[in-house]
Amino acid sequence: MSEARERRDYTDGPLCLSGRNVTKVFGLGEKKTVAVDHVDFDFHEGEFVSIVGESGSGKTTLSKMLLGLLNSSEGEIFFEGKPRDISTGRRKREYWKGIQAIFQDPFSSFNVFHKIDSVLLDCINMRGGRSLSREKKIELMTEACSFVNLKFAELTNKYPFELSGGQMQRLMIARIFLLKPRILLADEPTSMVDACSRATILDMLLDLRDETGMTIIFITHDIGLAYYISDTVYIMEHGRFVESGRADTVILNPKAAYTKRLISDVPKIHEEWDLSTVDLKAE
Amino acid sequence: MKHTLRQVFHSSKFLVGFIIFLLILLTIWIYPFFNPGNPLEMIGVGTFARPGSYVSLYDALNTSTETLRLADADDKRLDKLLSDTDRISMLDWFDSAGVDVGDLDIEDTDTLLDLWFANYSSDLKPAGMTNAKRNYYKRLNNSLMQVRAADTLTITDVDEATGDPVTKGTVTKTDYVNIGQVANVKRLPLGTDNFGRDVLKELVSATGTSIIIGLIAGVVATLIGLTLGLLAGYVGGLADDIIMFITNIFTVIPSFVLLILISYSIGQEQRGASVVAIVIGFTSWTWTARSVRSQVISLRNRDHVNLSKLSGHSLVRIIATDILPYIASYVVMAFILQVSSGILSEAQLSLLGLGPKTTVTPTLGLMMNWAMLYSAHTNGSWWAYFPVILTITLISFSLNLMNTGLDQVFNPTLRD
Ligand SMILES: Nc1ncnc2c1ncn2[C@@H]1O[C@H](COP(=O)(O)OP(=O)(O)OP(=O)(O)O)[C@@H](O)[C@H]1O
Numbered sequence: 001m002s003e004a005r006e007r008r009d010y011t012d013g014p015l016c017l018s019g020r021n022v023t024k025v026f027g028l029g030e031k032k033t034v035a036v037d038h039v040d041f042d043f044h045e046g047e048f049v050s051i052v053g054e055s056g057s058g059k060t061t062l063s064k065m066l067l068g069l070l071n072s073s074e075g076e077i078f079f080e081g082k083p084r085d086i087s088t089g090r091r092k093r094e095y096w097k098g099i100q101a102i103f104q105d106p107f108s109s110f111n112v113f114h115k116i117d118s119v120l121l122d123c124i125n126m127r128g129g130r131s132l133s134r135e136k137k138i139e140l141m142t143e144a145c146s147f148v149n150l151k152f153a154e155l156t157n158k159y160p161f162e163l164s165g166g167q168m169q170r171l172m173i174a175r176i177f178l179l180k181p182r183i184l185l186a187d188e189p190t191s192m193v194d195a196c197s198r199a200t201i202l203d204m205l206l207d208l209r210d211e212t213g214m215t216i217i218f219i220t221h222d223i224g225l226a227y228y229i230s231d232t233v234y235i236m237e238h239g240r241f242v243e244s245g246r247a248d249t250v251i252l253n254p255k256a257a258y259t260k261r262l263i264s265d266v267p268k269i270h271e272e273w274d275l276s277t278v279d280l281k282a283e
Numbered sequence: 284m285k286h287t288l289r290q291v292f293h294s295s296k297f298l299v300g301f302i303i304f305l306l307i308l309l310t311i312w313i314y315p316f317f318n319p320g321n322p323l324e325m326i327g328v329g330t331f332a333r334p335g336s337y338v339s340l341y342d343a344l345n346t347s348t349e350t351l352r353l354a355d356a357d358d359k360r361l362d363k364l365l366s367d368t369d370r371i372s373m374l375d376w377f378d379s380a381g382v383d384v385g386d387l388d389i390e391d392t393d394t395l396l397d398l399w400f401a402n403y404s405s406d407l408k409p410a411g412m413t414n415a416k417r418n419y420y421k422r423l424n425n426s427l428m429q430v431r432a433a434d435t436l437t438i439t440d441v442d443e444a445t446g447d448p449v450t451k452g453t454v455t456k457t458d459y460v461n462i463g464q465v466a467n468v469k470r471l472p473l474g475t476d477n478f479g480r481d482v483l484k485e486l487v488s489a490t491g492t493s494i495i496i497g498l499i500a501g502v503v504a505t506l507i508g509l510t511l512g513l514l515a516g517y518v519g520g521l522a523d524d525i526i527m528f529i530t531n532i533f534t535v536i537p538s539f540v541l542l543i544l545i546s547y548s549i550g551q552e553q554r555g556a557s558v559v560a561i562v563i564g565f566t567s568w569t570w571t572a573r574s575v576r577s578q579v580i581s582l583r584n585r586d587h588v589n590l591s592k593l594s595g596h597s598l599v600r601i602i603a604t605d606i607l608p609y610i611a612s613y614v615v616m617a618f619i620l621q622v623s624s625g626i627l628s629e630a631q632l633s634l635l636g637l638g639p640k641t642t643v644t645p646t647l648g649l650m651m652n653w654a655m656l657y658s659a660h661t662n663g664s665w666w667a668y669f670p671v672i673l674t675i676t677l678i679s680f681s682l683n684l685m686n687t688g689l690d691q692v693f694n695p696t697l698r699d
């Protein structure tokens with residue numbers, strides 16, 4: 001990430017999404033899985049929040065609840081300070097107006113019957129650009145694609161399944177540049193993208209955040225990456241938040257054993273680069 | 284889409300089934316141009332005329348003749364008039380009439396005929412012989428007389444004034460007419476049925492009606508099944524519970540029993556072909572509903588549906604663009620099977636006498652029903668039912684072949 005980025009403090013803005021005792025239990029009786037276990041959180045407007053945890057720790061489940069795609073079993077979610085009410089279809093659609101997501105599995109995120117053009121055009125139409133001229137629309141799409149290192153001219157008239165996993169992920173992110181949502185839930189959005197493109201893309205996302213004040217909830221298992229880009233991190237283990245706070249505080253001075261393990265599991269090469277100040281043996 | 288279609292038509296099974304079905308449709312379309320008119324017209328007065336070409340005798344007599352001397356003409360004539368079964372029947376008659384024939388060789392035509400004319404009398408009523416059998420011997424006797432008749436037949440008219448016969452003309456055994464010059468020759472490739480209708484014409488028309496019945500039944504069943512399956516699967520909750528409850532009730536009661544009960548209660552007068560088709564469709568949707576529901580349940584949590592929801596799309600739009608295309612291939616396959624089973628259901632119903640009203644259009648089932656009622660299967664009139672069975676088989680075969688072909692394209696695990 002560019003060193004030059006001035007780090008504005010977004011961590012004490014107005015509340016955007018918060019939760020108390022949010023819980024999700026799958027199944028009944030013997031087969032019961034507590035995917036998310038009584039978690040509390042406060043996300044502020046414009047904040048870049050990372051949720052870090054191992055596979056199966058409940059990150060995706062939590063994000064689906066935040067999106068209102070999954071009902072919570074217990075607890076309450078607050079939206080802009082007030083209890084979130086998405087009990088009817090109309091209220092849901094209202095809630096979804098400013099929220100967008102990048103799902104974990106790019107292969108199942110696209111409708112295989114729609115061409116890439118229509119995926120992107122849909123985004124322009126959603127932002128009220130239906131009446132724009134054809135040239136203008138193409139210009140917008142080309143620009144959005146260029147943000148994620150894709151060439152629109154190569155994608156036009158293709159179907160999403162004709163792309164590679166990483167290309168699909170990048171296309172998914174390109175949508176965000178067209179939609180400019182208030183809240184973005186990104187579930188490992190760059191897991192299949194090469195390191196070089198990843199840095200540029202995340203940088204562009206941060207720029208977008210600075211420009212529009214978008215709240216980004218970023219889900220990853222890469223604690224090094226989280227340290228780089230987030231204002232706040234939440235460390236998730238077996239459905240619980242074991243630790244949370246400002247990224248540098250949590251990662252430079254981890255309290256929970258789980259966090260320490262996550263940090264020590266980061267390959268050496270990362271450690272040399274950016275975790276040099278972490279003293280793991282101190283405690 | 285285009286790609287999928289190409290793939291489908293590359294499947295040889297689908298292609299063969301499709302071509303057979305297309306040929307059937309083509310026949311239904313083209314045949315009436317060659318043989319127009321009401322397929323239920325009773326052209327014959329007797330029942331079950333054999334397949335073949337029928338030459339008007341009257342017109343043949345009025346057609347100018349040529350003389351042909353053919354060496355084997357007499358033998359052929361004899362063969363036609365006196366078949367092997369006839370010879371055996373004659374022996375039977377001698378037996379039941381108590382005539383002692385000694386060790387008669389039935390191949391010895393002259394002796395056989397001598398014995399016959401010496402002993403046969405239509406007034407004789409041998410014990411235990413049915414009326415039908417006695418009539419048969421009467422006909423046999425008439426035709427045997429021709430064998431012994433003179434070489435020349437005289438055609439006479441009756442003088443109106445005196446009542447005396449007047450010779451109009453003669454026909455000899457060497458007189459031939461050119462069939463092409465006879466004014467009236469009727470070809471009945473499949474003969475006539477019990478009502479004296481042209482079976483082939485009836486069959487073509489019945490095939491059309493039956494396919495339409497199958498299509499209507501398929502559309503009705505698929506529409507009901509699809510709608511209920513989509514609602515139950517996508518909306519879930521209470522809607523799902525209610526729909527599955529209804530579906531289970533319909534599944535538990537055998538659909539054919541339901542079909543019989545409904546058809547019976549509608550009554551013969553109201554049962555047009557389309558009513559029967561709708562009733563068939565109405566009793567056969569459960570399978571589609573169940574499978575659509577399970578497919579939708581696995582689809583509704585896919586992320587592309589979630590993405591569509593986040594984009595603010597309406598329920599209808601999500602179902603139409605994010606769910607339906609994914610299950611379309613499946614629904615088409617189910618539809619093809621419904622059409623095939625709809626045709627079979629109509630045949631079964633009609634066999635039970637619960638098919639469409641009989642006076643308007645023939646259906647394959649009704650043809651079977653008529654053939655059975657008039658014992659075509661016991662009196663050897665195979666042409667009244669066998670072509671019908673063959674047609675039903677061919678239709679179901681082609682539809683099922685198409686279905687298997689589609690299955691191989693859409694479920695690649697089955698591909699060999
Ligand atoms: N629909 C479901 N039904 C039952 N159990 C589920 C369901 N979805 C998730 N789970 C369970 O909940 C737990 C958390 O799953 P989740 O997908 O949230 O993990 P994750 O943190 O996103 O993992 P990963 O990093 O691998 O994506 C897992 O144990 C999983 O088996």
Ligand SMILES: [Mg+2]
Binds near residue numbers: 059060061104187
């Ligand atoms: Mg996940």
